[in-house]
Amino acid sequence: xxxxxxxxxxxxDDGYAAKGLRKLVTLMRTLGDVVLIxxxxxxxxxxxxxxxxxKIYVRLVQExxxxxxxxxxxxxxxCVKLGYQKLMAQKPxxxxxxxxxxxxxxxxxxxxxxxxxxxxxxxxGLTAIGYSLFSLDPDADFDHLxxxxxxxxxxxLNEGLPNGVxxxxxxxKRGDELMKGIKVCRQAACRWVExxxxxFDENGQQYYDLEGTFESDDIAPDTDLWALQxxxxxxxxxxxxxxxxxxxxxxxxxxxxxI
Amino acid sequence: xxxxxxxxxxxxDDGYAAKGLRKLVTLMRTLGDVVLIxxxxxxxxxxxxxxxxxKIYVRLVQExxxxxxxxxxxxxxxCVKLGYQKLMAQKPxxxxxxxxxxxxxxxxxxxxxxxxxxxxxxxxGLTAIGYSLFSLDPDADFDHLxxxxxxxxxxxLNEGLPNGVxxxxxxxKRGDELMKGIKVCRQAACRWVExxxxxFDENGQQYYDLEGTFESDDIAPDTDLWALQxxxxxxxxxxxxxxxxxxxxxxxxxxxxxI
Numbered sequence: 001x002x003x004x005x006x007x008x009x010x011x012x013d014d015g016y017a018a019k020g021l022r023k024l025v026t027l028m029r030t031l032g033d034v035v036l037i038x039x040x041x042x043x044x045x046x047x048x049x050x051x052x053x054x055k056i057y058v059r060l061v062q063e064x065x066x067x068x069x070x071x072x073x074x075x076x077x078x079c080v081k082l083g084y085q086k087l088m089a090q091k092p093x094x095x096x097x098x099x100x101x102x103x104x105x106x107x108x109x110x111x112x113x114x115x116x117x118x119x120x121x122x123x124x125g126l127t128a129i130g131y132s133l134f135s136l137d138p139d140a141d142f143d144h145l146x147x148x149x150x151x152x153x154x155x156x157l158n159e160g161l162p163n164g165v166x167x168x169x170x171x172x173k174r175g176d177e178l179m180k181g182i183k184v185c186r187q188a189a190c191r192w193v194e195x196x197x198x199x200f201d202e203n204g205q206q207y208y209d210l211e212g213t214f215e216s217d218d219i220a221p222d223t224d225l226w227a228l229q230x231x232x233x234x235x236x237x238x239x240x241x242x243x244x245x246x247x248x249x250x251x252x253x254x255x256x257x258x259i
Numbered sequence: 260x261x262x263x264x265x266x267x268x269x270x271x272d273d274g275y276a277a278k279g280l281r282k283l284v285t286l287m288r289t290l291g292d293v294v295l296i297x298x299x300x301x302x303x304x305x306x307x308x309x310x311x312x313x314k315i316y317v318r319l320v321q322e323x324x325x326x327x328x329x330x331x332x333x334x335x336x337x338c339v340k341l342g343y344q345k346l347m348a349q350k351p352x353x354x355x356x357x358x359x360x361x362x363x364x365x366x367x368x369x370x371x372x373x374x375x376x377x378x379x380x381x382x383x384g385l386t387a388i389g390y391s392l393f394s395l396d397p398d399a400d401f402d403h404l405x406x407x408x409x410x411x412x413x414x415x416l417n418e419g420l421p422n423g424v425x426x427x428x429x430x431x432k433r434g435d436e437l438m439k440g441i442k443v444c445r446q447a448a449c450r451w452v453e454x455x456x457x458x459f460d461e462n463g464q465q466y467y468d469l470e471g472t473f474e475s476d477d478i479a480p481d482t483d484l485w486a487l488q489x490x491x492x493x494x495x496x497x498x499x500x501x502x503x504x505x506x507x508x509x510x511x512x513x514x515x516x517x518i
Contacts, residue, residue, distance in 0.1 A: 047307035048369045055458070055466035082467070086455050107382055110307050110499055119501075123366055123450050148518035155513065164448065165503045167510075182518060184510045186502040189423065191382050196345050199314070207314035208341065222507075235513055237506035240369055242378075243445040244424045247496035248481075251443045254414065254494055259407035259441060 005066070006032030006157055009092040009121075011079040012100065013043040013113025016071050020099035020133060023142040025067075027149050028096060031157065033066040035088050037079040040071055044102070048116040050077045058082060076117035084126060094157060095121035098131035099142055099149075105134075105170045105224040105234055106188040106214075115168060119240050122166035129156055129166065134228050135173035144174045148182070148233055168236045172228050183232045188223035190216045264325070265291030265416055268351040268380075270338040271359065272302040272372030275330050279358035279392060282401040284326075286408050287355060290416065292325040294347050296338040299330055303361070307375040309336040317341060335376035343385060353416060354380035357390035358401055358408075364393075364429045364483040364493055365447040365473075374427060378499050381425035388415060388425065393487050394432035403433045407441070407492055427495045431487050442491045447482035449475045 008028045012021040016038035028034050037058075043049075051074045062069040070087055072079060076097065084091055097117040104112045114130050121128035131149060133140055152169060161167065168187075172179060194212035201207055219226045224234035267287045271280040275297035287293050296317075310333045321328040329346055331338060335356065343350055356376040363371045373389050380387035390408060392399055411428060420426065427446075431438060453471035460466055478485045483493035 042312070045309050045311045047305075047309075047375065049306050049308050050304050050370060050469065052304045052469055053301070055460060056455070056469065057464065057466050078469070081453055081469070082455065085453070086467070107499055109501060110378060110382065111309060116306065119369060123369065148516070151516045151518055152513065155516065162503075162506060162509075165506050179518060182514045182516055184507055184513055186504065186507060187500055189500070194340055194344070196315070196341065201314060205316065207316050208345070210309065210311055210315065210337070210340070233518065235510060236501075237503040237510050238501050239503040240366055240501070241446055241448070242368060242495075242497050242499070242501065244421075244496040244498040245445065247421060247424050248443055248445060250421075251494060251496050254411065254443055255441045257407070257410045257414065257441055259410055259438060259492065 006093040007088060007090055008032045008034050009083040009088060009095045010034055010036045011038055011076050011097050011117045013046060013076045014101050015039055015042040018101060019139060020101050020142055024096060024099050024131065027146060029067060031153060035083060036069040037083045037087060038071055039076065039079060040073050043076050043113040045111045046075050046113040046116065047111050048077055048119060049075045051075060076113040077120045080117045080120045084124065092126060095126050095128040096131065100132035101138060101140060102132065102136045103134040103170050103228060104130060104132040104168060105228055106190040108192065109168060109187060118166045118168065122164065123240050127156060127161050129153065130168050132170045133173060134170060141174045144179060145171050164239055164241065165237050168238045170224060170228055170234045172231050175231060177231065179233060180231045182235060183227035184235045185222050185224045185227055187236050188225035189218035190214065190225050265352040266347060266349055267291045267293050268342040268347060268354045269293055269295045270297055270335050270356050270376045272305060272335045273360050274298055274301040277360060278398060279360050279401055283355060283358050283390065286405060288326060290412060294342060295328045296342045296346065297330055298335065298338060299332050302335055302372040304370045305334050305372040305375065306370050307336055307378065308334045310334060335372040336379045339376050339379045343383065351385060354385050354387040355390065359391035360397060360399060361391065361395045362393040362429050362487060363389060363391040363427060364487055365449040367451065368427060368446060377425045381423065382499050386415060386420050388412065389427050391429045392432060393429060400433045403438060404430050407438065423498055423500065424496050427497045429483060429487055429493045431490050434490060436490065438492060439490050441494060442486035443494045444481050444483045444486055446495050447484035448477035449473065449484050
């Protein structure tokens with residue numbers, strides 16, 4: 001093993017068999033040694049869940065020069081924790097999550113297991129990127145992303161990222177025209193508007209199925225959603241400090257409450 | 260039912276039987292009509308998970324003047340969605356989550372089901388507060404919080420919160436001296452440092468147990484962790500925009516990558 005090759009930890013939230021994950025492995029193996037840790041089950045909408053109440057089982061399923069593949073019964077966040085703490089011989093130079101089937105732009109980041117893994121890595125001082133495609137198709141075409149993913153990843157490997165910042169990268173799905181370029185932007189305030197469909201199970205008992213539509217009420221040109229809708233890749237520098245800093249001062253009057 | 264009483268939706272992540280939840284219900288019932296929707300199981304570390312792959316069953320377990328209690332097999336985020344969309348006659352004036360057994364200060368917010376519920380409410384335009392106590396004891400004393408919780412909640416009911424901002428409130432556990440007051444602060448960058456304990460199950464198969472210690476590498480006086488350690492309640496105005504805004508400009512050079 002060439003000691004100087006970057007050590008790259010990969011995970012995702014669509015489970016080990018996802019096409020987007022396999023594409024990411026192929027791309028990352030051209031850049032470094034890869035340790036893949038994926039989950040037995042699909043972990044979409046598992047957000048930043050981690051496993052604190054159940055046993056976590058891990059198994060090595062493949063090993064060859066420059067590549068190791070593990071699977072576990074945990075969440076994407078567990079995969080990151082396991083990877084840098086237990087399964088890798090050294091701290092990874094980079095953690096990459098995806099390529100997600102489905103976009104993680106706007107406020108969908110909040111629910112995303114893919115981005116959960118990226119933020120977990122970032123919180124632990126690791127350099128991390130999440131890649132997602134604006135298509136839920138399990139057989140989606142990812143080939144139009146090769147150059148973009150390689151170029152973005154190479155720049156991150158070369159230049160690093162500021163402490164406490166990770167990158168959330170989303171791509172438009174393949175269309176008739178080429179992707180126009182990259183926009184560095186803010187997370188749009190658009191959101192899922194869900195509704196519960198009332199159903200009845202085989203015992204006649206009522207249950208709910210969650211369905212949703214995406215509500216685009218913030219598509220200013222500086223947002224990730226605008227970029228995607230105009231056939232650009234979006235990069236949102238993302239952090240785990242959720243303080244609404246500009247409201248600290250206005251709320252100082254709460255300090256005078258008699259408690 | 261008095262039509263003018265505030266309609267308050269309560270949930271938590273410690274399960275329906277938690278002492279902190281019952282205390283919160285008692286307090287909130289003095290301020291308004293309460294709909295409680297809690298989960299069958301403990302949902303700590305479930306973060307912003309929601310249920311998109313399984314059936315959600317909900318049942319009404321108690322009903323009296325000004326109070327309804329539901330339970331479901333979902334997550335705290337599901338409880339909020341169900342509450343304002345399906346189970347309440349009108350949009351709640353306030354969503355309150357907690358009182359969590361264990362603090363949700365610093366970066367622990369990222370994992371918290373309690374705060375997941377609060378952020379979910381906030382994302383959907385609802386006024387929301389999370390309350391947590393810096394003690395994991397299931398039988399912790401919550402009585403020293405009565406006035407603080409009532410005063411903070413009354414102010415929020417009277418004045419509202421800015422769009423896109425919710426409050427993450429943490430309290431020190433009961434000590435020998437009275438709580439000193441309230442600090443409005445930022446989320447500390449302290450974090451859990453976990454390690455995996457290697458164990459063997461009854462079949463001799465190795466598994467991992469996640470354990471952790473809390474690493475306090477950021478306890479400046481403007482942080483929530485400092486406040487708690489000095490016997491103050493902490494209020495962090497919290498948002499769901501995770502963009503690292505000051506890094507958008509520095510990253511603009513990514514837009515010139517050839518993709």
